[in-house]
Amino acid sequence: MELANTSSPEGGPGAGVLAHLERLEAESRKKFEEPQGAESALGNKIRNLRSLRDKLRAEVNRRQAGVTSHKASVEPDQTFEVSEQEVLERKRENVKSILQAYRFTGLSGKLTSRGVCVSISTAFEGNLLDSYFVDLVIQKPLRIHHHSIPVFIPLEEIAAKYLQSNIQHFLFSLCEYLNAYSGRKYQADRLQSDFAAFLAGPLQRNSLCNLLSFTYKAEPSGQSFPFCARLLYKDITRTLPTDVTVTYQGTDALSTSWEEQRASHENLFCTKPLHQVFASFARREEKLDMNLLY
Amino acid sequence: RKSFQEIYQSDSEGWKTSKDLRSNLGNLESELLFLNTLTGINIRKYSKKIENLTSTEMTERRIKKVLQRHKLSGNCHMITFQVEFQILEFQNKENLSSIITDLNIIMESTAYSELSEFVSRAEERRDLFMFFRSLHFFVEWCEYRKRTFKHFK
Numbered sequence: 001m002e003l004a005n006t007s008s009p010e011g012g013p014g015a016g017v018l019a020h021l022e023r024l025e026a027e028s029r030k031k032f033e034e035p036q037g038a039e040s041a042l043g044n045k046i047r048n049l050r051s052l053r054d055k056l057r058a059e060v061n062r063r064q065a066g067v068t069s070h071k072a073s074v075e076p077d078q079t080f081e082v083s084e085q086e087v088l089e090r091k092r093e094n095v096k097s098i099l100q101a102y103r104f105t106g107l108s109g110k111l112t113s114r115g116v117c118v119s120i121s122t123a124f125e126g127n128l129l130d131s132y133f134v135d136l137v138i139q140k141p142l143r144i145h146h147h148s149i150p151v152f153i154p155l156e157e158i159a160a161k162y163l164q165s166n167i168q169h170f171l172f173s174l175c176e177y178l179n180a181y182s183g184r185k186y187q188a189d190r191l192q193s194d195f196a197a198f199l200a201g202p203l204q205r206n207s208l209c210n211l212l213s214f215t216y217k218a219e220p221s222g223q224s225f226p227f228c229a230r231l232l233y234k235d236i237t238r239t240l241p242t243d244v245t246v247t248y249q250g251t252d253a254l255s256t257s258w259e260e261q262r263a264s265h266e267n268l269f270c271t272k273p274l275h276q277v278f279a280s281f282a283r284r285e286e287k288l289d290m291n292l293l294y
Numbered sequence: 295r296k297s298f299q300e301i302y303q304s305d306s307e308g309w310k311t312s313k314d315l316r317s318n319l320g321n322l323e324s325e326l327l328f329l330n331t332l333t334g335i336n337i338r339k340y341s342k343k344i345e346n347l348t349s350t351e352m353t354e355r356r357i358k359k360v361l362q363r364h365k366l367s368g369n370c371h372m373i374t375f376q377v378e379f380q381i382l383e384f385q386n387k388e389n390l391s392s393i394i395t396d397l398n399i400i401m402e403s404t405a406y407s408e409l410s411e412f413v414s415r416a417e418e419r420r421d422l423f424m425f426f427r428s429l430h431f432f433v434e435w436c437e438y439r440k441r442t443f444k445h446f447k
Binding site: 084085088089091092095096097098099100102104105106107108109110111116118121122123125126167168171172175179 | 333
């Protein structure tokens with residue numbers, strides 16, 4: 001069967017089956033304009049011709065594809081081996097980069113000869129902070145070979161609860177404690193570095209950063225009274241304090257407006273991250289300064 | 295024959311045979327499977343672009359500013375996700391800070407309305423870790439609920 005180019009139908013009779021089919025289709029389309037009685041019969045004819053045309057087109061494509069793939073496989077063997085290496089290399093690079101990407105889930109790791117070394121990433125409000133690792137030996141019982149978890153994080157307690165029964169739970173729990181610690185530490189560090197002007201003395205803090213004590217002035221330049229704040233984070237899986245006391249270190253009683261301020265500060269420290277509370281004090285200071293200019 | 299460690303560690307050397315390559319690839323794929331099981335998250339695609347924003351004036355003052363653009367996609371069981379985020383790295387004499395400056399999470403399944411709640415919260419707070427943790431726990435909870443209902447059928 002000769003296959004003709006369907007785009008140039010003027011090949012005369014015997015110019016190819018496809019061309020012939022197209023002519024038939026054109027004819028039947030003309031006849032379509034004839035009286036209604038013949039309509040359904042012609043409709044069927046058109047449909048049949050169309051499906052035959054499609055089948056033949058598919059056959060053409062298949063045969064053409066067969067020709068090109070035959071050309072490709074005739075390449076010398078040498079080329080084929082190198083491209084296998086290339087393919088493997090590309091795959092390897094791809095897997096390596098995906099492995100790197102796992103740190104963005106907060107939990108990552110590497111297989112070791114003993115078992116696995118898991119890396120825990122911490123962050124607070126979009127700030128990427130320290131990472132910690134736990135090197136586990138896959139044995140019965142599972143044990144921790146070494147780690148970089150700070151001593152004030154209750155690692156033994158968490159391990160005793162979950163390590164043997166559910167590694168995932170052990171790691172997620174550790175994640176919680178570490179992220180909270182990282183977040184509290186970040187807030188305390190930011191207070192010390194960015195808002196030192198508001199502190200009337202050194203910031204007192206413990207290693208776990210769950211007990212903070214400091215004296216501050218909400219308006220460092222103004223006539224405000226220094227307040228003493230004590231922040232206790234009883235729940236060490238959280239980054240906000242559970243107990244806050246703001247007191248006035250003076251002998252006179254506080255006026256109502258100052259008492260209101262003291263109470264509102266207590267509330268602020270309970271609900272907003274520490275450095276953001278001071279950032280709001282700073283913004284208020286700025287506004288006051290602006291008012292004084294006019 | 296090479297020991298496990300030799301094959302595993304000979305990362306940066308040139309590849310002598312595709313046999314070495316294949317065994318290393320096998321090890322890496324085991325690692326991937328392990329992380330998949332551990333986190334409950336299956337990352338299928340990842341790409342990153344790095345843009346150096348350090349001006350010559352900054353370089354003089356020993357300040358470096360780099361913007362990283364990350365794109366990753368994958369699934370957590372039946373839920374597929376696509377995450378795009380930007381990390382701004384700022385380094386001066388004292389310290390190095392990395393901050394997520396933009397986070398976009400695209401979830402395909404709108405069937406779970408509870409999901410869209412914590413997704414928008416994670417985007418707002420630029421809390422990438424929270425998104426993955428919550429996704430994992432949400433899927434686990436769904437599976438648990440399914441099993442419980444099956445039990446009572």
